[in-house]
Amino acid sequence: MVSFYELKAALPNNKTFEFSQLKGKVVLIVNTASKCGFTPQFDGLEKLYKDYESRGFIVLGFPSNQFASQEPGDDDSIGSFCQLNYGVSFPIMAKSDVNGANANEVFQFLKHAKRGFLGTEGIKWNFTKFLINRQGEVVERYSPTTSPAHIASAIEKLL
Numbered sequence: 001m002v003s004f005y006e007l008k009a010a011l012p013n014n015k016t017f018e019f020s021q022l023k024g025k026v027v028l029i030v031n032t033a034s035k036c037g038f039t040p041q042f043d044g045l046e047k048l049y050k051d052y053e054s055r056g057f058i059v060l061g062f063p064s065n066q067f068a069s070q071e072p073g074d075d076d077s078i079g080s081f082c083q084l085n086y087g088v089s090f091p092i093m094a095k096s097d098v099n100g101a102n103a104n105e106v107f108q109f110l111k112h113a114k115r116g117f118l119g120t121e122g123i124k125w126n127f128t129k130f131l132i133n134r135q136g137e138v139v140e141r142y143s144p145t146t147s148p149a150h151i152a153s154a155i156e157k158l159l
Contacts, residue, residue, distance in 0.1 A: 002109065004136035009062070009106050010094040012075035017060075017091060019106075024134050025056045026158045028151065029110060031098045032061045033070035033126040034081045041127050042086035044148030048155065049090045055159045056134070059090040062106065064098045067126050071095060098123045113138035133158050 007019040030045060049059045063078045065071040071078065075094050082088035098107040099122050110130045111121040129142040131154060139158070142151060 004109065004132060007106050007109055009104060010096065012079060012094050017093060022058065025058050026134055026155055027132040028059045029106065029130045029132065030059065030061055031064045031123055031126055031128055033063065033067065034073065034078060035070040036126040038127040038144050041148055042082060042088055046086055046088050046090065048148050048152060052155055052159060057155060057159060061090065061092040062098060063092065063095040065095060066097055066099055070126060110138055114141040
């Protein structure tokens with residue numbers, strides 16, 4: 001089995017985000033969409049990132065169009081939307097699948113490491129969140145309805 005730090009993800013413009021650069025950090029990974037009822041969570045995610053970045057915390061956004069076509073844009077429009085509407089400064093990956101045969105390797109890893117309700121692996125909706133400790137272990141999986149503010153205390157314990 002591959003380790004968290006061996007993973008990589010596609011960034012816009014055909015660049016690659018190497019997870020080896022996350023060693024020693026606390027990480028929150030979220031599948032996102034810009035046309036979802038949970039989209040305002042970008043505000044809370046950015047607040048977490050700004051509040052804890054200096055202590056070794058990072059948020060990574062993974063746009064996906066797999067849930068009711070709520071992320072129809074291309075990578076450039078997604079990035080612009082997140083920055084202009086929510087001031088997002090944390091990394092937003094290239095749009096990808098989080099479920100199915102074409103799911104990106106990061107979500108394959110996360111879903112296997114921390115199953116959801118009743119042991120299901122699949123992502124049920126946008127804004128499912130995974131919290132990873134400084135050792136690269138997936139310590140918690142949060143539902144889309146869990147607000148970023150609710151996760152702050154868990155992040156503080158890991159920092």
